[in-house]
Amino acid sequence: MDSVTKRYPDGTVAVDHLSLEIPDRAITVLVGPSGCGKTTTLRMINRMVEPTEGTILLDGDDLGRQPVTTLRRSMGYVIQNAGLFQHRTILDNIATVPRMIGWGKQKSRERAAELMERVGLDASLGKRYPYQLSGGQQQRVGVARALAADPPVLLMDEPFSAVDPVVRKGLQDELLRIQDELGKTIVFVTHDIDEAIKLGTMVAVMRTGGRLAQFAPPAELLSDPADEFVEDFLGADRGIRRLSFFPSAGLELTRGPVVRADAAGAPPAAAGAPYLLVTDADDRPLGWARPEDLTAGSVDAARLLSHGRPFVPGTDSLRAALDCAVLSPAGWAVAVNDGGRVTGVVSQQTIAEAIRAAHDRTAAQETPGAGSADVTKVAP
């Protein structure tokens, strides 16, 4: 998008000289306060809205070079509340674009069934009508319908904003998984900065009046907000959120204060530790206990202190590790492997050192010109 402006007939300037280079096969998120022109920007990409000034190029060609319906058929479009056709079954809803571009009925239906599976919908829902589905399921149908003809581009306007936080998280994870598999070019509009940071490869923060405040990968947004507006918009705990981008793989774990419930007494290695982590015979964490309570006899489950939510080194981020340490009264985080068995514990101090080291590493990387490249993302 090159210096694109949209002025509505009533004089409202919704988008003001916006220039953006949207990367291929990645998720670009447009985020900003209500009324800042996100929807208008998105709808200029499929020409539901025509820009007043400026040009939009798609792979180097002006958008206007092909008929508008051809353009739109090459872009999936997902809106808030899904916008399903209530007179059509779920399968027929999803098969809309394939049917429109002349696929046979059978082939379209098969494709629709395949997509239902891809977005995590049970095949038995295919014969139902939209009113028989929950909001979250409808939203999945909306995504499936947009993907049906395998368009290279996907435009999504606050697709998950009408569902509850748990369902939203599920939909977000699903989108990331689908994106991993299909590698679409996605432009995603939201007013939720957490959603932007979670989903975006690149995030464009817009300010009221339709101007671009910052266009950067989420990690850079969190570490270097361009100005006060962006900083405010990111919210108070951006330091903590930034930890989502630091891997927990390098943390040094210790098995010292870990004891099995069936092995009586504290292991000698744990001498002096204020708390011991008790595990069951399968190495699954049970909770923290004081050494004197343990040596006194058998484990009394009631005396165990909560161990917080364990983290998986390598998969989870430093944010998850820190969260676990802060949650546990002992001040230690419990590390487990994929199977949920304890691999060790780590203290707040060790995590704090890891955070400092990670900051030093990114500072070193941010030599001029190398700033934004190759940020690997870890699940928060």
Place this chain on the structure above:
Amino acid sequence: MNVLNFVNAFFSDSAHWHGYDGIPQRLLEHVQYTLMALGLATAIGLPIGLLTGHTGRGGNAVAFVATAARALPSFGLLVLIAVVVGIGLLPVMVPLVILAIPPILVTTYEAVRSVDPSPVDAARGMGMHEAGILFRVELPVALPLVLSGLRSAAIQVVSTATIAAYVSLGGIGRYIIDGLYQRDYEKVVGGATLVAALALVTLGLFWAAGRFAVSPGVRRR
């Protein structure tokens, strides 16, 4: 003598079941007038209603035309046209068509306009042509209301088509008018009963059409 006796006498008189003034013949004529008027009114009102409803433009004009048409008295129009062009089908059809257009036009316009905008937006965004949006997205959802407009037009035409008898045409109106002239109240009541029965049949037909044509996803059953 009460009304039921009239009805009974009218329908049990075998002379009323044969010939050019028999019930089958008069019913057939009545149905013909009705279908013709309804067909013409639909051909005019439905496309205009669909188009104005889809574009959202011309709403004021639709409301104006409908109000003006409703203000015209059917019987007065019949007499006026009969005086101008003479007796025939035309003086009957014009008032009936004008009577039927407003409910069809206004309900169709409102029905299409009140369709939830988000599926329409989604359809347009996926590259559907405007005609496709109107006929495959808006109309199926607006159909119950559109049908209800057609239904009230049909009921009004069924009962008003009796005026055809005033210009020497047939239809059930013959019994009512002839009956009044001949002071044969059995005939008048019998004719009125036939009109009422035809109206009920019309209701039944529209109910069946709704069951058949409206998607279960719209009916929510």
